[in-house]
Amino acid sequence: MNVLIIEDESWTAQRLVTLLREYDPTIRVLAQLPSVAKAINWFKSSPPIQPDLIFLDIFLEDDLGFSLIEQMNLTIPIIFTTAHENHALQAFKANSIDYLLKPIDLDELTMALNKFKLVRQLPAESPPIQQVSDHFIRQWTPPAYRDRFMISIGPKLRSIRTDAIAYFFFENKATYLMPLVGSPMSIDYSLDKLGQLVDPGQFFRVNRSFLVAISAIQSVHTYSGSKLKVELHPIARQDVFVSVERVTEFKDWLGR
Known part of the structure; x- marks a missing residue:
């Protein structure tokens, strides 16, 4: 599996790499990019290998991650990683497999990657990303906050x-x-x-x-x-x- 990490906090990106290797040592991280602009340049440079999955932070150093999706018309499955839960519903409508809150732990990452594997097994004639997104929109409810x-x-x-x-x-x-x-x-x-x-x-x-x-x-x-x-x-x-x-x-x- 080839993945692309778009994250402006270097320690978060490195932790994600470590967890991915713990989940599956054969996972290949194609690049770690900190901004929308650098991600656009990476895609436009026609990399020889396209990612199977993108890990995308919502708040990047120059713009929101949603801007990258819109500008590049991305259809690649995405797992969002963020410290904020108030964009969850928007994320689930944007090629999203899952929405992970920082700090990410191995159990949550494992569940998200297992969902991704499930999506890849769905019939080609069905809209797999939208199927999964619609499911999680129905299941997701706002979290209870500490009082x-x-x-x-x-x-x-x-x-x-x-x-x-x-x-x-x-x-x-x-x-x-x-x-x-x-x-x-x-x-x-x-x-x-x-x-x-x-x-x-x-x-x-x-x-x-x-x-x-x-x-x-x-x-x-x-x-x-x-x-x-x-x-x-x-x-x-x-x-x-x-x-x-x-x-x-x-x-x-x-x-x-």
């Missing part, structure tokens, strides 16, 4: 309601929860995992270090051209900027 988190403070445990959280942030190799009232508290989750556990309608990952609640945003300023600076309450210990590649989605999120 509280348990925090360890020394020997004590404290339950923090999600609606009392201003933001999560990563600093000095640790993740912290910042309540609307009080001081930062260490939490045993990565920001990637927290992004899966909280309601994306209420929280947004503005950059690699901050996952913020809409209730904590006091103001947003244009800073140095198209860059956005977010003022939070409580005030963050560092300036908080929206990653350039997330500006458009952030504006859409604010306007919902």
Whole structure:
């Protein structure tokens, strides 16, 4: 099986390669590409071997992965990999075999690849990708989000309601929860995992270090051209900027 990985986070791409080799050492990764533009150039260069399957991140460094599908008219089966679940239904309509949330684990990857093998065994006269996509659209229901988190403070445990959280942030190799009232508290989750556990309608990952609640945003300023600076309450210990590649989605999120 020949696969193509389109992912802008190098450590995520490398982890996927490792898991693929664990699943089946004969799988061949044709390329690892970080952007829509580089993926388009790769396809236009007429590679001698076309992929049987694409692993596609939704939020790439220059555009959404859906843009690649539209521009190249792709019909190759796709497994989407992302930290956000709010594009699931759109993904299932776009040659999708499955929709994996980061961080990806071997069990989920195995199930997705087994679905892909099932698709390849379907009769040629049937529309296999659409069959599978329609099935998962019917089966998929929005996930339940956490309404509280348990925090360890020394020997004590404290339950923090999600609606009392201003933001999560990563600093000095640790993740912290910042309540609307009080001081930062260490939490045993990565920001990637927290992004899966909280309601994306209420929280947004503005950059690699901050996952913020809409209730904590006091103001947003244009800073140095198209860059956005977010003022939070409580005030963050560092300036908080929206990653350039997330500006458009952030504006859409604010306007919902």
